[in-house]
Amino acid sequence: MMTSTKLNAPSATPLLAWYDRHHRDLPWRVSPPMAAHGVRADPYRVWLSEVMLQQTTVQAVKPYFADFLARWPTVRDLAEATNDDVMAAWAGLGYYARARNLKKCAEAVATHHDGVFPDTEDGLKSLPGIGDYTAAAVAAIAFNRQAAVMDGNVERVISRLYAIATSLPAGKPLMKQKVALLTPADRPGDFAQAMMDLGATICTPKRPACSICPFRGSCEALRLHDPEQFPVKAAKKERPVRRGAAFVAVTADGEILLRRRIASGLLGGMTEVPTTAWTSRADGETSADAAPFPAQWEPCGSVIHVFTHFELRLSIYRTAIPSRIQTDDKWWEPVTNLEAQALPTIMKKAIATAIPLAFAMPKG
DNA sequence: TAAGCGTGGTA
DNA sequence: TTACCAAGCTT
Secondary structure (H helix, E strand, O other), rough: OOOOOOOOOOOOOHHHHHHHHHHHOOOOOOOOHHHHHHOOOOOHHHHHHHHHOOEEEEEEEHHHHHHHHHHHHOOOHHHHOHHHHHHHHOOOOOOOOOHHHHHHHHHHHHHHHHOOOOHHHHHOOOOOOOOOOHHHHHHHHHHOOOOOOOOOHHHHHHHHHHHOOOOOOOOOOHHHHHHHHOOOOOOOOHHHHHHHHHHHOOOOOOOOOHHOOOOOOOOOOHOOOHHHHHEEEEOOOOOOOOEEEEEEEEEEEOEEEEEEEEOOOOOOOEEOOOOOOEEEOOOOOOOOOOOOOOOEOOOOOOOEEEEOOEEEEEEEEEEEOOOOOOOOOOEEEEEHHHHHOOHHHHHHHHHHHHHOOOOOOOOO
């Protein structure tokens, strides 16, 4: 006789058992056996990794994490660094407001908290760049607080476990409630990391490996035979195209003209070559007419770069001049020193288009 | 609440 | 190739 499948009530226990066996080894992480002996990860490392991991893959973060930790081993070291050095070290990782807030947060901890991170969610959340997720993650992982950690992975796992059909972000409060009920008092940090590991390796967006999932006996979405339909997300919007021109000027001495972007907004505080405005207008300025100074500007290609909310198509112009030309709000930088600059990826692409060996030149 | 905010990997 | 997406925060 056919009977309906009976689900067990979800519990942290099988997840933690799975985590003990299958957890990922990551540079900022304390392994479960160590954690079981009361060893906690350094709050500075947990915070640094969590900020870097916001909307960013583990693979992309690893080299940046190692570099930051080597250069600034403690939060005080980071607080005493220059903004330029921090922005240059962050260059390429994206979402540069994170780097600006990282520096502000380090300064706040050093100045107002005696160099010690707050050990509560509320205390952490009051710091720059720390929101709901990061506050809960640091509180749970570094301080063993019973905080409900909810990121994209957890949203996916929870929405499937309970077959929550409410779309995101509207369904988030209900999901957070479910996570809070599931979070154990004894191993909250391991639980949070286990949920994220599960989301990253088993409960994946496409083709989840339900047959080996520790929640397979409790998952409502699996019982419905369609885990991929969760979580339900709002429809995405189309990505408009903007156009502009970028100008690469190089002197006979091998110096390139650079400038600093304004401190806020897109690529805020980062370094760039002079460009026109980036406009969605079909008749937008993309010619050499708007160059930073009169010269023989030669078109040398184009760069397409996809940002989160628009696609940028930059026409690249270059000129070679005998010596520096006086400009305001700009400076000349040796091409051999570009690696030390806070150049976002789009600008490295633009420069590499005009000077193919710009990032392959030996230093000094 | 919705929009703004990067980049590189993957299917 | 196009589209999606990866440990979100701020305004």
